[in-house]
Amino acid sequence: MPSLADRHGRSFPYLRLSLLEACNFRCGYCLPDGHRPLPGKPADLRLDEIGRLLRAFARLGMRKLRLTGGEPSLRRDLPEVIALAAAVPGIAKVAMTTNGELLARRIDAWRAAGLSHLNVSVDALDRARFAAITGRDRLPQILDGVERALTAGLRAVKLNAVLLRGLNDDQLPAFIGFVRERPLDVRFIELMRTGDNGDHFARHHVRATVLEAQLRERGWRPQPRAFDAGPSVDWGHPDYQGRIGIIAPYAPDFCAGCNRLRVTAGGDLRLCLFGETGIPLRPLLQSDDQAAELEATLVAQLGLKAASHALHEGRTGLVPHLASIGG
C-alpha cells in the first residue's frame, strides 16, 4: 500500500491543517499589524473538502492531526471540523494550537466534539509582558482557560512560548513555578525568521539552547526521547509535575526527525514550513471520486521533499509569517 514516506527515510504520520489565516492577536513576530486579508486570497477549505483531505491522508498513514491557523477558534464551524476529524478511521489524535482567548468559553464543546490534545500559546506569565508581545491584554482569561482545559479530560495540554530576547527571556523561573503542581509541558520555541519579520528577528532572536544551562543549574535533566517524539527536547525534574521543552529549529539535524506535512487554509500542500512551493490540492477535493488521484498526488509530491530547510542561508521560503501556514 502506498504511504506517506520520502526518499530520505522519513515517514509523515502528522498533518498540520490551517483552518483560516485570520487572527485576533498581533504577536510582534507574526502579525504585528494584525491580520489583513489579501485581495484574491482563496476561500478557506469547506467542511466537505476537509473531510476528503483528511480521509486521503489517513488512508496513507496520517495518525495525528493538528488544527491551527491564524487563530483556529475564530472558525465558526470549529466543533464540526473537530468532530469530522475525530470520526476519520485511523486518526488517533486530534490536536489544536490556539492563542487561548476563547478557551475558557469553548473548551467543553471542543472536548465533546473529540479534541484530544491542546497547545496554548502563552509567551509570558507576566500580564504586561504578555500584552506587549501579543498586542492583547488577555493573560488572565487565557490562564483561566488553561486551568479549565486541565480538568476537561484532554490527553495532553501544553503551553508554547516563543523565546524573545529582551521580552520574555527572563520568564523561565515563572514557567518553572507554573509546572510545579500542574501536569503540563511548557515548550520554548526558538524564534524563526520569516519573510515579514526580519527586523523583529534581528532584535529578539536568541538561541533556545541558552535555556539548557539555566535548567541544568536548577537540577533539571533532559528526558529520554520517545520513538515518535516531535522536535522538542524535554527536560524534567523529580519535584515538578510538568516538563520544560526546547524546540531549536536552527540546531544541526533538526530536519532529520521531520515527521509532519502542512496544508494551508486554502488547500495548498506545503512539504516544508520554509519550502518554496505550494501544491494546490483543492481541485482534487471536489468529489469523492477523486480520492485515488488525490492520494497519488500526495505520494508523488512527497518524493520531492527536500532533506532540510535553507533557513541557515537566510532562505525563508514562501511564508511571509507563520499565520499563513499554521506554524
Ligand code: SAM
Ligand atoms: N494562533 C495560534 C497560536 O498562536 O497558537 C495558532 C497559529 S500560530 C502561527 C502557531 C504557533 O506558531 C504559535 O505557538 C506561535 O507562537 C508560533 N509562531 C508564530 N510565529 C513564529 C515565529 N516566527 N517563530 C517561532 N514560532 C512562531
Ligand code: SF4
Ligand atoms: Fe495570531 Fe498565533 Fe500569529 Fe499570534 S502567533 S498573531 S496568535 S496566528
